[in-house]
Amino acid sequence: MFGNEFTEDSRAMVFSMDLMLSLILITVILGVSADAMDIASSKMEDYVYGNSLERITLSGADMLVKTPGSPENWEELNDLGGITPGLADVDSTNMKIHSNIISIPKINRLTGSYDKLMAGRVIPTYCKSTLAIYPVDTSLEPIYVKNISGNYSSTEVMVENRTVLCNYLNTSIILFINAVDRSRLSEQKQLGEECPHFGVNGNPEHLEVDYRNQKSGWVCYHFRITQEMLNSTDFYVMTDPICVEDPAAVWMMDRPENRTENIQFFRNTPIRVNDIIRESMGNNSTAVLWLHVYSSGNPDKAFNTYLAGFPKGTSYEKVNVQYLNPQPCYFVFKVWF
Template sequence: MKERGQIFTLDMFFALTLTVLVVSYSGLALEQARRQTEGYALRYSLERTVNDAADVLVKTAGRPSNWEDNVEDLETLGLALTQNSFSIRKFENLRRLSASENWDTKTNAAQAVKGLFNNSENFEIRLIDENTGENLCPPVYPRWDVKTTSGVENSLEVVVVKRLVAIGEVDISGEIRGMLHATGKPPMYYLEFTIRPGELDNRDWYITVRPAEPGKPTVWIWVNHDPDEKFENFDYHYPEMKPPIYKPRYHGEDDDIPVSLHEGINYLWVMVSGMENLADLFVTALPRCSPSDWAELPEFATLEVKLWR
């Protein structure tokens, strides 16, 4: 009987131990499953929030639609002029709002921005060149002026979405890409562009040259007249005249050139010299009194929105 009692006790011990192990592992499995479910839910929430935010930014002008004129009036954030037409001016005013002094004092406007991201400050908005990935403007995130980074690099989880946008303020009225002097006599290029009624006074007109490398190739430009026999009557000359952004019509006034721009069809003659060096040229119209560096912006860009936890 004593031996049977010992065997029964050992059997019960092993059975109880096995039961405890099974229950423990089941509990661990359930806890792991619960955590995975919570992780998936949080990930889905982040993805949904940032996708909705990106759509609102690129498809709506915000409320009021002209909030950039007085950022304190901002009720709902939007960065569009029209659907998928992005406003650089609104983007720059959003960045000013995100500076620490404004972010902490203009609380209603700041809350309108945070509301787009589920009341989170863990966001970053970038406008980047779709070809190079470089920033076209400095990135936007809360208190950027006192923080070296947005903090995304220390996040547990980050969601990034991108939207292709047309930059609304930039109207490229004409372009010549890939101008090249390969051999022999320097080639001449001809470009026509149209100025519609009213655009002489409500837009600034730029001619922008983008050389392959600084100072190369050499570019001569004639506006609304033909070159003379010696090609000496040019209006603009790069690299002699720097930077390569010229203003034939600016702030409602004509540049000091023989033939001014006018409503209707205008034209350029362009000559390029410099072996194997490419250059692009653009005629760009911007809203009057816009910053001159906007003339170097591309027609299209990528809006990148990040949200993290």
């Protein structure tokens, strides 16, 4: 009798132990499964987070670099309502958009109102961002359109780094006299625009230089100038190469209503001509002036000539033919939640 009871108790204990072990095993499995689900869920969230942040960053960078914004002249407007910023340069002569060439006036305008122009227009309002432009030429200072010092509060920051071109000093080429290509001079003659010194008093003055036959002469182009331009811009006569080897080379500047014979020698450095322009203009708010360049006709000593504009107050060290063309820069755009 006692044997049967002991047997039954043993069986009950074995069953209880089996049940307990099963419950422990199930608990362990459920715990491991929960951890695995948490890890998978976390990875999924990280993927969605990173993928969403990447799309936002790429889209924002495309909008800034590839479009001029809406309207295209938004940087000139005082009211920022309804504006979508873009930094792509627009050719004022044909209104052609230069994708990946960014405009310094647009950059300056964005710098002054970055948060207002970016939030909800380029990136979502719940995102934060910074933007910096680093010229490849290290002699030029970086532009920090938006900068945040210290560490970011977010654990993940998406960075879009692109190489773009930028007219970093906001220079302008008023005239370019190509020593070889004379197509523009021919266009002027077809329009009946001849140098005011040509044929004065029956004298064949300012005959055109002929490099093909090595005959000396002049190249003369006209340009329009305003008092507003003169007040905001420093104008320079520059050459490429900067050292003019032609000993006969000279230049002069005047206007048809006020001709002069005051020739100037090239100095192998940029020559500031604001005073000459101002004297030629007199009291006129706008005027058409002419730049005349004389050379010997020796093709081995030919040189190109620029009349270039630099923003008023530009350091003389930066008055260089190099800066008349857009400079390569690194466009660094950072975005995080």
